[in-house]
Amino acid sequence: MNTATEGHDVRIRELEERVQRYETWVERITKVCEDAVAGELESRLVHVDRAGDPQLERMLDSINNALDAVDAYVRESRVSLDAASQGKFFRRFVLKGLRGTYRHAAETINGASQTMAQRTHELAEASRCRDRVANEFEAFLQHVVESVAKAAHDMRESSAHIGSSVDGSAKEAVSAETAAQQLAGEVQSVAAATEQLSATAGEINRQITESSNVARGAVEEAQRTQSTIGDLAKLSQTIGGVLRLISEVAQQTNLLALNATIEAARAGEAGKGFAVVASEVKNLAKQTSKSTEEITRHINAIQTTTKASVDAIGRISQTIEVISATAQHIATNVEQQVVATRDISASIQRAAERTDTVARGMGYVSSATHATADSISELDRAAQSLETHSQSLRAEAQRFLATIRCETSGT
Amino acid sequence: MQGNLVRSVRLTGRERFLGADELIVTKTDLQGRITYANRVFRRISEYSEAELLGAPHNIVRHPDMPRCVFKLLWDTISSGREIFAYVVNVASNGDHYWVLAHVTPTFDDKGAIIGYHSNRRMPERSSIDNARALYAQLNAEEKRHSSPARAAEAGLAKLNALLSQAGQTYEQFFFTL
Numbered sequence: 001m002n003t004a005t006e007g008h009d010v011r012i013r014e015l016e017e018r019v020q021r022y023e024t025w026v027e028r029i030t031k032v033c034e035d036a037v038a039g040e041l042e043s044r045l046v047h048v049d050r051a052g053d054p055q056l057e058r059m060l061d062s063i064n065n066a067l068d069a070v071d072a073y074v075r076e077s078r079v080s081l082d083a084a085s086q087g088k089f090f091r092r093f094v095l096k097g098l099r100g101t102y103r104h105a106a107e108t109i110n111g112a113s114q115t116m117a118q119r120t121h122e123l124a125e126a127s128r129c130r131d132r133v134a135n136e137f138e139a140f141l142q143h144v145v146e147s148v149a150k151a152a153h154d155m156r157e158s159s160a161h162i163g164s165s166v167d168g169s170a171k172e173a174v175s176a177e178t179a180a181q182q183l184a185g186e187v188q189s190v191a192a193a194t195e196q197l198s199a200t201a202g203e204i205n206r207q208i209t210e211s212s213n214v215a216r217g218a219v220e221e222a223q224r225t226q227s228t229i230g231d232l233a234k235l236s237q238t239i240g241g242v243l244r245l246i247s248e249v250a251q252q253t254n255l256l257a258l259n260a261t262i263e264a265a266r267a268g269e270a271g272k273g274f275a276v277v278a279s280e281v282k283n284l285a286k287q288t289s290k291s292t293e294e295i296t297r298h299i300n301a302i303q304t305t306t307k308a309s310v311d312a313i314g315r316i317s318q319t320i321e322v323i324s325a326t327a328q329h330i331a332t333n334v335e336q337q338v339v340a341t342r343d344i345s346a347s348i349q350r351a352a353e354r355t356d357t358v359a360r361g362m363g364y365v366s367s368a369t370h371a372t373a374d375s376i377s378e379l380d381r382a383a384q385s386l387e388t389h390s391q392s393l394r395a396e397a398q399r400f401l402a403t404i405r406c407e408t409s410g411t
Numbered sequence: 412m413q414g415n416l417v418r419s420v421r422l423t424g425r426e427r428f429l430g431a432d433e434l435i436v437t438k439t440d441l442q443g444r445i446t447y448a449n450r451v452f453r454r455i456s457e458y459s460e461a462e463l464l465g466a467p468h469n470i471v472r473h474p475d476m477p478r479c480v481f482k483l484l485w486d487t488i489s490s491g492r493e494i495f496a497y498v499v500n501v502a503s504n505g506d507h508y509w510v511l512a513h514v515t516p517t518f519d520d521k522g523a524i525i526g527y528h529s530n531r532r533m534p535e536r537s538s539i540d541n542a543r544a545l546y547a548q549l550n551a552e553e554k555r556h557s558s559p560a561r562a563a564e565a566g567l568a569k570l571n572a573l574l575s576q577a578g579q580t581y582e583q584f585f586f587t588l
């Protein structure tokens with residue numbers, strides 16, 4: 001064998017080995033690429049330094065680098081998007097080490113998660129706001145419902161209370177009405193009585209004036225009677241004088257008769273007739289004297305009586321004057337009484353009118369009270385339904401709140 | 412989480428930087444052994460693919476990282492959740508570099524965890540300063556405990572105390588860091 005042939009053979013062997021290596025690597029590359037195409041990014045070309053060929057080695061590294069870039073992109077995108085979906089927005093796609101399209105795509109993803117972060121923030125803000133609103137609303141509602149419930153309760157209590165007092169009032173009003181009517185009647189009769197009183201007072205006044213006049217007449221009459229009786233007293237004194245004269249005449253007549261008798265006795269028979277006359281004269285004188293005495297006694301009695309009469313009439317006259325003054329006084333008083341009575345009568349008349357008004361008012365009150373009682377039972381029903389409504393409002397609002405808070409209803 | 416001894420690397424104190432558009436990608440099995448490491452990771456950590464594949468991920472662990480951060484990391488991802496963390500790593504030559512790590516579980520069709528995946532990106536400078544200050548506090552707490560497990564617990568307790576003080580979850584806290 002010549003050396004040229006030998007050298008040739010070595011060269012051929014070398015080439016054959018190289019082709020074999022290439023074939024081996026081509027097979028591996030194909031496998032790695034197929035894995036990559038199938039989404040299996042784990043496979044790499046290892047022991048590239050055994051390729052024994054710088055050019056081949058560079059090619060293998062380049063394939064690995066390409067796979068690493070894809071792998072890095074895939075891992076980053078998966079992890080960063082996963083983090084974003086968990087709200088961990090600080091975990092961004094790490095751009096470093098990525099170039100070209102990978103980098104642009106990564107930047108797009110970061111932009112998207114930035115927006116997502118913003119939206120999530122806004123959403124969280126909105127949800128916080130919604131929760132706050134819900135809480136405020138709930139608190140407000142709680143307050144409202146409690147207030148309404150309390151108001152309804154109070155209302156019912158008050159209406160019950162008012163109801164009972166209205167019942168009382170109704171009774172009161174009715175009795176007040178009756179009383180007012182009664183009063184009106186009474187006032188009316190008082191007015192009539194007062195009117196009558198007034199009239200009576202007038203009559204009394206008139207009568208008193210009359211009796212006063214009569215008294216005055218009586219006093220005058222008494223005075224006249226007194227003077228008449230005085231005349232009578234004087235007359236009886238005059239009569240007394242005459243009687244004394246007659247008495248003296250009778251005594252002288254008696255003496256004369258006595259003398260005549262004595263003379264007649266001396267004359268005897270002749271004197272007998274004379275003696276009879278003389279004794280007759282003597283009897284007459286005696287009789288005259290006796291009568292005179294009797295008359296004197298009578299006149300004395302008359303004088304005593306007359307004096308007593310004068311005294312009595314004086315006293316009567318005095319009494320009448322007193323009576324007259326009193327009557328005058330009474331008349332004055334009665335006059336005042338009449339004026340007062342007229343005033344009273346007028347007031348009573350007005351009172352009567354007012355009492356009438358009161359009675360009418362009481363009538364209104366009474367019917368108003370009935371109406372109020374009706375209204376109150378209406379009110380009570382309203383309060384009851386208010387209570388029911390506030391309860392259903394609460395339940396409704398609770399459901400509403402649960403809904404906006406995205407609570408599950410548990411059913 | 413693997414018990415393999417960390418290769419002791421002499422720290423240089425020099426910092427390396429990840430490009431703004433660059434992505435470090437690694438995958439591990441359920442135990443945290445590397446099953447895939449992309450070119451950027453191989454370059455910045457200065458390890459070959461052969462060295463990395465099958466190695467525990469603590470291969471790039473920096474001693475300044477508090478234990479509690481990794482405890483939290485594992486607690487989180489093993490329960491199926493993602494986690495972000497500022498992590499300082501060390502390259503095979505002793506240089507260090509800060510990353511904003513995002514670690515996620517990988518699920519099969521049935522939702523079972525079949526491995527973990529991590530993307531690291533370039534962090535902001537200010538975030539690195541904040542993280543460094545926080546980690547100093549956590550380390551101080553952890554240094555008071557000799558047992559690593561206890562130290563991690565104590566550091567986590569401290570972290571939780573700081574979080575509740577700030578009124579934040581770790582996630583919220585992390586994104587403000």
Ligand SMILES: Cc1cc2nc3c(=O)[nH]c(=O)nc-3n(C[C@H](O)[C@H](O)[C@H](O)COP(=O)(O)O)c2cc1C
Binds near residue numbers: 512528
């Ligand atoms: C997908 C994934 C990526 C990880 N990346 C890192 C990393 O970049 N740096 C690191 O120190 N630990 C990382 N870890 C955590 C490690 O598994 C480990 O828990 C940590 O380095 C602490 O190590 P130790 O328990 O030995 O102290 C990662 C874990 C997983 C599951």
